[in-house]
Amino acid sequence: MKAKELTIMNEDGLRASKAAMFVQVAGKFSSQILVEKGNKKINAKSIMGVLSLGVKQGEKIFIFANGKDEEQAIEAMEELITTSF
Numbered sequence: 001m002k003a004k005e006l007t008i009m010n011e012d013g014l015r016a017s018k019a020a021m022f023v024q025v026a027g028k029f030s031s032q033i034l035v036e037k038g039n040k041k042i043n044a045k046s047i048m049g050v051l052s053l054g055v056k057q058g059e060k061i062f063i064f065a066n067g068k069d070e071e072q073a074i075e076a077m078e079e080l081i082t083t084s085f
Contacts, residue, residue, distance in 0.1 A: 001066040002074045007058065010085035014055035018085060023047045025080050031067025033077070044077070 012018050026033045026044035033044035035053065037060075042049030044063070055061055065073040 001064060002070045003062055003064045004074050004078055005060055005062050006078060006081050007060050008055050008081065008085075009057065011057055013057050013059065014050055014053065014061075019047060019050045021084065022050055022077075022080065025076055026073070028076070029065070029067070029069050029073040031065045031070045031073045033073055034064040036062040036064065 008014060010018060014022055023045055034041050035044045035050065036042075037053045037055055040053060041064075042053060044050065053061070063074060063077045065071075065077075067073070
């Protein structure tokens with residue numbers, strides 16, 4: 001299992017279209033991908049789960065990936081958060 005702490009820097013946080021992009025990228029991987037904020041951990045491939053976290057600009061999240069493509073999954077999620085948003 002791989003993990004990475006990331007800070008959400010875009011103005012919208014992980015809401016609406018940003019959450020949809022996040023879920024879309026996570027869905028490209030066979031690994032299980034989880035997102036944790038505070039004491040809540042959800043499936044990164046679930047739009048409702050991602051929206052339920054209510055992640056705002058400047059907040060930190062942890063991304064966990066477990067599976068055969070976990071390394072690539074973590075890298076893709078990090079790239080999305082740091083460049084595409």
